[in-house]
Amino acid sequence: GDSVTQMEGPVTLSEEAFLTINCTYTATGYPSLFWYVQYPGEGLQLLLKATKADDKGSNKGFEATYRKETTSFHLEKGSVQVSDSAVYFCALKGSGGYNKLIFGAGTRLAVHP
């Protein structure tokens, strides 16, 4: 079945460092791909999305490109801030009927001043 694999955390960075969080997926057909962020004590917020191959999703300085040839959707940010500290989830929605999202296990990011 469909699945998502993320790099294990925690990822610890200094402020203004470059961020990459790896995400790969297994799916039949043409899934849509998402990154969600979860701040402490809160629910999930959609960060960005891509619905077809070679699409680039971007938001708040974060970017991810849908790479069908490598089945990847890595999250990047050029300069992280302390306020980016959170847990990041990669997710896919399969090309089937209903709107089930399949999530990775999450990657915790800690940014220090």
Place this chain on the structure above:
Amino acid sequence: ETGVTQSPTHLIKTRGQQVTLRCSSQSGHNTVSWYQQALGQGPQFIFQYYREEENGRGNFPPRFSGLQFPNYSSELNVNALELDDSALYLCAIIDRGGSTYEQYFGPGTRLTVT
């Protein structure tokens, strides 16, 4: 702004009891999904409701059930609670605006089963 709300925020129950969790949004959306997020894990899909009918279910037993009301608010009911049911329960509404598809999540209800 979808304004998804969930109640209660926190809940403590005893093994074997039953619990009802609630979800609503400021603007009516006819599709709602529920997810279970165990500590340190990603959310797992429980089921989805569309126009008051369940139309998709994940790998959860029948003691997890739901309702969706004409105003599109929703309930998740769990019977015969087990310790492993302790988790954050999230509901999400589906925004079908334009040609895109997005799910917007509520803040969740944290359930502790003792």
